[in-house]
Amino acid sequence: MKKFLGIDVGGGSVKGTVISKTGKIYFQSSIKTNPIWTNEEFLENIKNFIFEIKKNTTFEKIGIGTPGPIDLDSGVILKSANLPNLKNVNLISFLKEIFPIPIYFNNDSNVASLGEYFFGIDSKKKSLFVFTLGTGLGGGFIFNGKLYNGIKGNGMEVGHMSVIPNGAICGCGQKGCAESYFSTSGFLNRYFEATNIKLQNAKEFFDLVILNDKDAKEVLELGVETFSECIRAIIYILNPEKIVFLGGISKSYSLFGKSLEEKVRSKIFPVLSENLIFAVGEDFAGSLGSAALCFEGEDD
Numbered sequence: 336m337k338k339f340l341g342i343d344v345g346g347g348s349v350k351g352t353v354i355s356k357t358g359k360i361y362f363q364s365s366i367k368t369n370p371i372w373t374n375e376e377f378l379e380n381i382k383n384f385i386f387e388i389k390k391n392t393t394f395e396k397i398g399i400g401t402p403g404p405i406d407l408d409s410g411v412i413l414k415s416a417n418l419p420n421l422k423n424v425n426l427i428s429f430l431k432e433i434f435p436i437p438i439y440f441n442n443d444s445n446v447a448s449l450g451e452y453f454f455g456i457d458s459k460k461k462s463l464f465v466f467t468l469g470t471g472l473g474g475g476f477i478f479n480g481k482l483y484n485g486i487k488g489n490g491m492e493v494g495h496m497s498v499i500p501n502g503a504i505c506g507c508g509q510k511g512c513a514e515s516y517f518s519t520s521g522f523l524n525r526y527f528e529a530t531n532i533k534l535q536n537a538k539e540f541f542d543l544v545i546l547n548d549k550d551a552k553e554v555l556e557l558g559v560e561t562f563s564e565c566i567r568a569i570i571y572i573l574n575p576e577k578i579v580f581l582g583g584i585s586k587s588y589s590l591f592g593k594s595l596e597e598k599v600r601s602k603i604f605p606v607l608s609e610n611l612i613f614a615v616g617e618d619f620a621g622s623l624g625s626a627a628l629c630f631e632g633e634d635d
Contacts, residue, residue, distance in 0.1 A: 337633065340394040341450075341626030342381070343443060344401040346370065346417035346470025346519070347536075347583060349381065351388050352622035356630055358454050362392045363622070370417065374424045381426070382433060398439040398628030400446030400621055401426065402471070407488030410440050416506030417470045417520065439628035442488050443467065443621055448475025449482050450624025451579050451616045464575040465616070466493070466566070468584035471506070472514040472521075476573060493569060494518065498561045503528075517562035519584060525554045541587040559591050563598035570603050570611065577612040585615050 336355045343350045346368060353362040366384055369376070385397070402415040410427025427440050441449075448465035460477075467473040472494030476483040483490050494514035495507050502511030506520060515521045519537040526540060527533055529550040534540050543551035566578065580588060592615070600608040617623075 337396075338392065338394045339626040339629040340385070340388060340397045341446070341622040341624065341628070342385070342397065342399040343446065343621030343625050344368065344381070344399070345443060345582075345621065346402065349384055350622040351384060352626060353388065353392050353394050354623060354626050356633055358623075362388060364388055364391075368418070371420055372418060373420050374422065377418070377421055377424060378426065378429050382430070385430075385434065394436075396437045396439070396629035397430070397434060398441075398446065398625040399426070399430075400441050400443040400625040400628075402473075403442045403444075403492065404489045405440070405442055405487065407441060407484060410438075416514070419506070437629070439625075440488075441482070441484070441625075441628055442473070442475070444473030444491065445475040445482055445484060445488065446624035446628060447473070447581050447621040448477050448579075448624065449627045450620035450622070451581065452477045452480070452624075453627045453630075454623050455579060455616050455620065456614065460576040460612075462573065462575040463577050463579065464569055464573060465579045465581055465620075467582045467621070468518065468580055469582035470519045472518040472562075472565075474569070476575070478573075493565055496565055496568065498564045513561055513565040517558040517565075517584075522554055522558060525557065526550060529554065537584055537587070541590060544587075544590055555591060556594075559595050559598065563595055563602065566595075566599045567602045570599070570607055574607060576610065577614065579614045579616045581616045581620050588615050 341352050348365050350365040404413045412424040415421050444467045447467050451465050463477040465475045474491040474493035495512045497511045498513045499511040503515040505512035505515040522540045523534050
């Protein structure tokens with residue numbers, strides 16, 4: 336049975352999974368992402384990561400998902416709000432010189448939606464929207480089993496929808512983006528503004544929420560309110576059957592999920608709410624989706 340390697344590059348980690356088309360997992364691994372990697376350091380670490388995986392198992396194709404914006408046609412990472420030192424990274428041409436096998440490429444949130452479509456619980460819905468909740472806020476849309484890419488792979492960058500005019504500055508350089516309020520970077524930045532205390536990660540922030548820290552709870556409440564507006568807009572535009580939340584922040588869904596779902600449902604037409612499913616997906620959906628990029632033309 337053929338095996339495919341999926342690499343998912345996130346703001347906090349790089350994950351790799353080797354699977355078959357039926358979803359059998361042969362190997363999984365991860366390394367931490369360094370937010371100050373230069374182009375050269377990024378490429379070297381991705382190369383070494385693939386070599387380490389290769390020591391443990393074989394694979395016939397590679398699929399890789401990275402933060403955007405990207406140029407899907409040329410295999411280039413144009414820039415990244417959460418890996419700010421990366422610019423015009425010729426990722427795919429670099430990897431093809433080292434690994435003489437087919438290599439596929441797409442935006443990280445797009446491939447996460449593909450992973451959820453192929454391997455998620457109650458998958459294969461006709462229309463599926465995935466929100467990736469991590470260092471940033473991303474989205475991906477599957478319609479009739481097909482991934483929507485947009486021009487050069489940059490469709491569904493929902494984290495950069497403006498939800499608060501002239502609001503907080505985002506890593507993309509604009510103001511009021513949903514990502515500025517509902518993401519790890521958004522939570523930490525808003526908490527710092529309120530307290531002058533610099534938290535290190537999402538776990539520290541949600542630990543404070545659990546402890547009923549007033550400022551943390553207010554930051555989360557504002558995040559939920561703004562994120563609900565983002566979701567509402569997506570529902571009215573795309574009318575998906577199912578919305579799935581992935582990424583590190585989704586592990587804390589019990590702290591905000593009920594409020595978020597209630598806010599969204601209260602803001603949309605009843606007919607849309609009645610037919611909409613919310614769910615939390617698996618942590619490795621991104622790397623599984625990257626591997627799924629390799630499936631086209633393959634037999635089951």
